[in-house]
Amino acid sequence: MFDVFFDYRGLFIEGLLVTLQLNAIVVVLSVAGGALIGVARHYGGKIVRVVLGIPVDILRSIPLLVVLIWVFFASPMVFGTRYIDPFVAAVIGLSLTQGAYISEIVRGGLASVRSTQTRAGLALGMTRTQVVTRVVAPQALIRMLPPIGSQVAIGIKDSTLASVIAVPELFRQSQIVIGDSMQPFVVLTTLMVFYFVLVMIVVRLIDMLYTRVAARGAS
Template sequence: MNTLTSGTMPMSSSTDASPGIGAFVPVDVSAARHRTSPLRWGLTLLLTVAALQIVYFLFTNPRFEWNVVGKYLFSANILTGLGVTLMLTVVAMVIGIVIGTIVAVALLSDFGPGRWAAQTYLWAFRGTPLLIQLIFWYNLAYLIPDISVGLPFLPPLAQWPTNAVITPFLAALLGLGLAEGAYMTEIVRAGLTSVDPRQHDAAKALGMTPTKAFFRIIFPQAMRFIIPPTGNQVIGMAKATALVSVIAMNDLLHSVQIIYNRTYEIVPLLMVAVFWYLVVITLMYGCQSRLERYYSRGHRRDATQVPLASEQV
């Protein structure tokens, strides 16, 4: 007869072990799926019907004249205008990012005149429409007939006619770049202020100068917050370049307008412009996603790396 000594517990074999009351039973939920409700099915059906209706409308309406679209889609004038649009987008965004970074640093600095100058710049360029700014730069010769270089209140060392310097391309860059710099200022400022202030103290403790700390510590961490809205600004800039057609800049829209003013095929030529804008913006979306993933390394948690509840006990 087996007896139990005081203070001991009976041992059970592993074959007849069963979870007791309150014991944790691991449940694998990796294959769990959300239960589809009738409302979701109804919305899916509605969206499918709407998509089919749009496709049917696009390909059965003869007024789109898809043969004309195909004729001009890769014409030399259209591709030249597309190249000008891309160049304006890239150069104006570079100007805007550089100006925005400098002005954002000035806003966050303790240098009073620098902050006042930055605030005045934001007030002027964010408070006026972009179209007005483009027309203003294009007609700058009315206010300043000649552009001179020299010391104030002394005869100029060099002088050029303003109309020879401010070409339509330069006027477009000034209008787009300076306006974009005002918006990029707020984006960069928000990104810089999102960095933990203790990072500044850590950089100072390591003996870094403020400039070195900014470029090695602060700015790389702020990029995670700057990239998404900057990507949206790049996409908006690609579409905003259509405004330069009012100053006779030969961008994509202006190239289309020149052709349909001659042929009166307005809708198919506009569809050519729509096609190329969609291609460019789709590529920009892809680049933005890659940059976001790159600068979010170490801040995203992959669901496949999260341990199961059974592995945590």
């Protein structure tokens, strides 16, 4: 097992770095975009909720693999370009899909805070912005973190689909190693270990963040 990893360590390391880079960018874009859309849908009017809800529902209804292939093969035709870099296409497809799910998590988290607390804050003389940032957001964040963490973990596993559009991430490089070494069991077992460790690190970080936020909220 270690012989295969040592012999092909260059491919494994390259794939791991691409996987880390891909997921880091996707997490930033999807969390930022999803938070903005979730807040807008919760506090916006009916028109805003409907307009933003349409793309969210569409992205949540279409398989991620189809989204990735469409972005890579079809979007250049739509926008009049000849080619889109596979990595860029993967970032776009993964960010859009994950952002749609995160937007619903944010919207649900905000909606879970009772409206009576908002009215109480306003009655005490707080501005609406103060009520949102000091009363609603802290409570909602505690409820959002676990599902957002789960969604990020799912996103890491889903990033393996980027191999279909030739992104040289960990799974793609593992396929190359399998074809050359003819040792699928060893390579795939190594791959499972990589993803297990990566996802567990992310889960633990989210748990630590949740514990800190919850402790501050309780104090």
